Amino acid sequence: MTGPGRAVPTLLLDQAGDDERLLAACPTDLAGHRRRHPRPPAPGRQPDPDLLDAIERSGLTGRGGAGFPTAQKLRAVGAARGPRVVVVNGAEGEPASGKDRVLLTHAPHLVLDGAVVAAAAVGAARVVVCVDRSQPEALAAIRTALAERAAESDGAAWQVAASPSRYVTGQSSAIVQWLGGGPAVPTGVHAHQRGVDGRPTLVQNVETLAHLALVASQGPAWFRSLGTVDEPGTTLVTVTGAVARPSVVEVALGSPVPDIIRRAGGSSEPLQALLIGGYFGTWVDARAGLQARYSRAGLAPLGAGPGAGVVIALPATACGVAETARVLAWFAGESAGQCGPCAFGLPALATAAAELARGAAGPAEVDRLRRWAGEIEGRGACRHPDGATALLRSALTVFAADVEAHAGGAPCAGSSRPPALRVPAPGEGWR
Amino acid sequence: MSPRRSLVLAVDPIACQGHGGCAELFPEGIRLDDWGYPILRPGPVPDELMAHARWAVSNCPALALRLEAPAAERRR
Numbered sequence: 001m002t003g004p005g006r007a008v009p010t011l012l013l014d015q016a017g018d019d020e021r022l023l024a025a026c027p028t029d030l031a032g033h034r035r036r037h038p039r040p041p042a043p044g045r046q047p048d049p050d051l052l053d054a055i056e057r058s059g060l061t062g063r064g065g066a067g068f069p070t071a072q073k074l075r076a077v078g079a080a081r082g083p084r085v086v087v088v089n090g091a092e093g094e095p096a097s098g099k100d101r102v103l104l105t106h107a108p109h110l111v112l113d114g115a116v117v118a119a120a121a122v123g124a125a126r127v128v129v130c131v132d133r134s135q136p137e138a139l140a141a142i143r144t145a146l147a148e149r150a151a152e153s154d155g156a157a158w159q160v161a162a163s164p165s166r167y168v169t170g171q172s173s174a175i176v177q178w179l180g181g182g183p184a185v186p187t188g189v190h191a192h193q194r195g196v197d198g199r200p201t202l203v204q205n206v207e208t209l210a211h212l213a214l215v216a217s218q219g220p221a222w223f224r225s226l227g228t229v230d231e232p233g234t235t236l237v238t239v240t241g242a243v244a245r246p247s248v249v250e251v252a253l254g255s256p257v258p259d260i261i262r263r264a265g266g267s268s269e270p271l272q273a274l275l276i277g278g279y280f281g282t283w284v285d286a287r288a289g290l291q292a293r294y295s296r297a298g299l300a301p302l303g304a305g306p307g308a309g310v311v312i313a314l315p316a317t318a319c320g321v322a323e324t325a326r327v328l329a330w331f332a333g334e335s336a337g338q339c340g341p342c343a344f345g346l347p348a349l350a351t352a353a354a355e356l357a358r359g360a361a362g363p364a365e366v367d368r369l370r371r372w373a374g375e376i377e378g379r380g381a382c383r384h385p386d387g388a389t390a391l392l393r394s395a396l397t398v399f400a401a402d403v404e405a406h407a408g409g410a411p412c413a414g415s416s417r418p419p420a421l422r423v424p425a426p427g428e429g430w431r
Numbered sequence: 432m433s434p435r436r437s438l439v440l441a442v443d444p445i446a447c448q449g450h451g452g453c454a455e456l457f458p459e460g461i462r463l464d465d466w467g468y469p470i471l472r473p474g475p476v477p478d479e480l481m482a483h484a485r486w487a488v489s490n491c492p493a494l495a496l497r498l499e500a501p502a503a504e505r506r507r
């Protein structure tokens with residue numbers, strides 16, 4: 001069974017690699033954690049320039065999907081005036097991803113240390129930890145961890161918030177609006193300018209923060225000792241689909257994609273494609289994908305990127321067109337309904353793609369799908385519609401032969417098999 | 432005289448109600464998608480069309496349309 005908002009029911013925590021940092025075996029209680037990890041610096045009221053420099057030298061980038069340089073974001077928040085706020089983004093709305101909840105459960109204190117480091121870097125006292133409310137284990141781990149830390153007085157004023165299980169909740173302006181008592185839908189206002197209670201706010205993914213804790217304690221040179229020169233460090237990847245052991249793994253950036261599949265037990269059937277980055281990601285042909293390295297630079301020639309850290313293996317027996325149509329319907333259902341191109345465009349894409357999957361759409365409809373994808377992209381207040389259009393465009397390329405057959409009225413056998421990609425049940429409300 | 436600034440059209444997609452009036456008033460720079468929402472021609476609005484662009488902006492009932500400095504300049 002999948003809960004609302006969740007497509008990955010059970011995930012193993014794989015610790016068999018050589019490069020575990022965040023997922024290294026470590027006690028979850030505070031005393032055990034402190035035997036390995038020093039207390040982070042206490043946040044002051046002003047940004048800490050030395051800490052910011054160290055973070056910049058580390059080359060750490062955001063692991064929440066966009067891959068933005070973390071130091072640059074911290075500097076923007078630090079430069080804004082007035083009491084600042086740090087939001088720990090554990091919304092993990094990406095249906096195929098489980099790495100954030102695994103990390104929150106496995107290493108809650110590492111994430112919280114990272115939040116304290118971020119608070120010290122930007123000069124913030126208040127830290128709000130948001131966790132998807134459909135993840136009781138992760139929530140409990142954070143609540144227990146915070147109760148333990150009360151005695152340590154780490155200089156941060158903590159708050160925990162159980163956020164709505166909707167995809168767009170985790171978008172930075174949506175989470176800010178929800179924390180202010182509004183609906184969890186994007187506003188288009190930058191959090192670093194006007195965030196929680198109107199304060200300059202840093203919204204940072206939980207995995208990014210865990211890396212930040214280690215950058216502060218071990219230093220930038222240590223951080224850069226794994227990964228590539230341009231993309232240093234390790235990254236968590238949720239590996240699902242047709243693999244023997246759906247898992248969350250930690251790998252050095254730039255690792256060969258086949259190694260990542262192997263860490264999840266290897267493929268359980270012959271593969272035809274990989275969906276890289278998540279549902280908000282890109283289809284790549286299996287053969288090309290299995291020759292690539294897992295990094296922005298390694299995946300860029302395939303039009304893909306690590307995104308939210310997801311690799312889904314699509315079996316050869318599945319129909320990429322039908323799988324894509326179902327995911328597009330999910331995208332349409334998760335639109336916040338505020339922007340015309342998203343509210344009307346995504347359902348139109350989903351309907352047309354479903355017709356194509358059924359063999360009820362011809363070449364003219366395929367051309368129209370392409371035109372719509374181009375016209376919708378970039379016209380929402382957030383990037384939600386862009387996830388749908390990128391997925392669709394990659395499907396039309398990677399599954400081109402199937403698309404042609406379907407458009408000729410001959411849907412493939414795979415289109416009537418059970419879905420390979422699970423699509424979450426429709427979400428609850430926006431609050 | 433101050434140098435003329437180039438301006439681009441921008442729309443707030445949350446505020447826009449898809450009335451489509453803007454495309455009627457400024458067809459050179461705005462067309463509508465299949466659902467009636469504006470698609471803006473990218474790049475600076477040419478001087479000779481600026482009056483039309485301003486006319487469309489001031490007549491948007493949702494106050495969703497604006498003229499602004501190109502993104503690169505706005506940052507500063």
Ligand SMILES: Cc1cc2nc3c(=O)[nH]c(=O)nc-3n(C[C@H](O)[C@H](O)[C@H](O)COP(=O)(O)O)c2cc1C
Nearest residue numbers: 062063064089091092093170171172204205208383
């Ligand atoms: C529709 C949408 C949904 C998002 N959902 C999440 C999410 O669930 N978790 C997350 O960390 N970032 C999410 N993001 C990205 C956030 O807006 C933000 O960039 C991120 O939390 C910043 O953290 P990072 O720099 O550490 O990656 C989402 C973005 C969009 C456009």
Ligand code: SF4
Nearest residue numbers: 336338339342380382
């Ligand atoms: S683009 Fe879609 S999800 Fe994003 S704010 Fe607009 S309506 Fe909401």
Ligand code: SF4
Nearest residue numbers: 447448450451453491
């Ligand atoms: S006139 Fe204003 S509200 Fe109407 S479509 Fe144009 S921008 Fe949107």
